[in-house]
Amino acid sequence: QQQVKQSPQSLIVQKGGISIINCAYENTAFDYFPWYQQFPGKGPALLIAIRPDVSEKKEGRFTISFNKSAKQFSLHIMDSQPGDSATYFCAASSGNQFYFGTGTSLTVIP
């Protein structure tokens, strides 16, 4: 059973546009929701994370929106740039349990 469902599988956005990646979870015990960015040939890098006591967290062009009642969270990349082209993974965690989404391949077209 997939603990974290991520969509879309792939996304193509024009430079300057907004990229939105969505994740959903079932386990209400999850209390930590990070996003990872992975470039080809590299390991995933922690990008931004949120805990369920807030509904939004913003770091530069990256924003996590969190909807506790809907058990959904999303990553928004504002003013998307070609350098943002990468695979993005969401995750949800509680204690030692840590579950990744299946990843979204983002391509930003110049």
Next chain:
Amino acid sequence: GAGVSQSPSNKVTEKGKDVELRCDPISGHTALYWYRQSLGQGLEFLIYFQGNSAPDKSGLPSDRFSAERTGGSVSTLTIQRTQQEDSAVYLCASSSAPRGGRYFGPGTRLTVT
């Protein structure tokens, strides 16, 4: 500061040979994880260490896979009698606590011919 390092970065081996993959976590990180990532796929959990003990080995795909961690630091993932389906990128991550964010190394790309 230094991040998670892994060696070798690439390993090509013949089917049936044993391989050892090494991970050096971030200094002071007590939790260490191994993951496997096949081409274009997500992250498959293999094993978790807290200190030198492995409370969760549930992701190891077969008894050909084993891992150890010594001194609460370096970890080695060993794959015996490698098979072609073992070809993947093996990623190591560490964390200061099980509840914290996980910091990944660059991975070892294993190719079994």
